[in-house]
Amino acid sequence: MRTALATKRAKNTKACIFAVVCFVCFASFVVAFQPPPQRIISLVPALTEMLYAIGAGSQVVAVSSYDAYPPEVTSLPRVGALLDPDTERIIALKPNLVITYGSQVDLQAQMKRAGIATFDYRHAGLSHILTTMKDLGALTGHAATADAAVAAIEARLDAVRTRVAGKRRPKTLLVFSREPKTLRNIYASGGHGFLHDMLEIAGGDDVFNDIKKESMQASTETILARAPEVILELRPEEITAGGEMQAELASWQRLASVPAVRNRRVIFISGQDVTVPGPRIADSVERMARALHP
Numbered sequence: 001m002r003t004a005l006a007t008k009r010a011k012n013t014k015a016c017i018f019a020v021v022c023f024v025c026f027a028s029f030v031v032a033f034q035p036p037p038q039r040i041i042s043l044v045p046a047l048t049e050m051l052y053a054i055g056a057g058s059q060v061v062a063v064s065s066y067d068a069y070p071p072e073v074t075s076l077p078r079v080g081a082l083l084d085p086d087t088e089r090i091i092a093l094k095p096n097l098v099i100t101y102g103s104q105v106d107l108q109a110q111m112k113r114a115g116i117a118t119f120d121y122r123h124a125g126l127s128h129i130l131t132t133m134k135d136l137g138a139l140t141g142h143a144a145t146a147d148a149a150v151a152a153i154e155a156r157l158d159a160v161r162t163r164v165a166g167k168r169r170p171k172t173l174l175v176f177s178r179e180p181k182t183l184r185n186i187y188a189s190g191g192h193g194f195l196h197d198m199l200e201i202a203g204g205d206d207v208f209n210d211i212k213k214e215s216m217q218a219s220t221e222t223i224l225a226r227a228p229e230v231i232l233e234l235r236p237e238e239i240t241a242g243g244e245m246q247a248e249l250a251s252w253q254r255l256a257s258v259p260a261v262r263n264r265r266v267i268f269i270s271g272q273d274v275t276v277p278g279p280r281i282a283d284s285v286e287r288m289a290r291a292l293h294p
Helices: 002-032 045-053 071-075 087-092 105-113 126-140 143-164 194-201 220-226 243-255 281-292
Strands: 040-042 060-063 097-101 118-121 171-177 187-189 215-217 230-235 266-270
Touching (some): 040 045, 045 060, 045 071, 045 118, 087 105, 097 105, 105 118, 126 143, 126 194, 143 194, 143 281, 171 194, 171 220, 187 194, 194 281, 220 243, 230 281, 243 266, 266 281
Parallel strands (some): 040 060, 040 097, 230 266
Antiparallel strands (some): 171 187, 187 215
């Protein structure tokens, strides 16, 4: 009798295991074949650009307050930004995917409570930009287009690597922010992150290569000590070639002993694309390469 009971329990156990396995397989099948999100809200301008670059632009229904590219986004509703997301409006727009930045933990929790999926993003190196484009392609139903877009970017970056190969790499300070017409609050690329990677591909030797941070505040004393041979200054806004440019160049004359200043190799690269870790990075790398190796 005990043997029969044990046999019955064993059969029941196998049946339960089989049922669980079937359920897990079914759940995986459902997740794998969920339809791509058709109502996407992006709070990260770089990822908004990616969505349009991979063919998912028609699925975007709202963007952040700071989105400006591509031009199509100017007609879309604005739902706040990194520090002030408009949660009520986001929910009212009935998205089925919200793209958030990694530090927006409160917003991510609110979206989870509302049953809305999120895609969490944080800035990292240049390779992460390309990986993110592929991830978005798979998520939005545009995997093939995303792969092709990434391949095109990689080909252009490889072409730059080939052009600068064997050339002397000048010691370069890559500045992306400072107070206009002064040398106060200078922020430069450190030896980690997408700006550093772009500079390296363009044929420059980052003067802060040893500081493994994405950015750092650089004092004038530190710049004097590092003695860059080229100063590349990235500006999101255009600088006119007349008095404004001369005023900005004059501000660097306080460091006249720095080789870049002494040899007139302070170069401005302006445009909304130069500091955005998105699909236009190849444009920015090519411009950096031309500035470093004219």
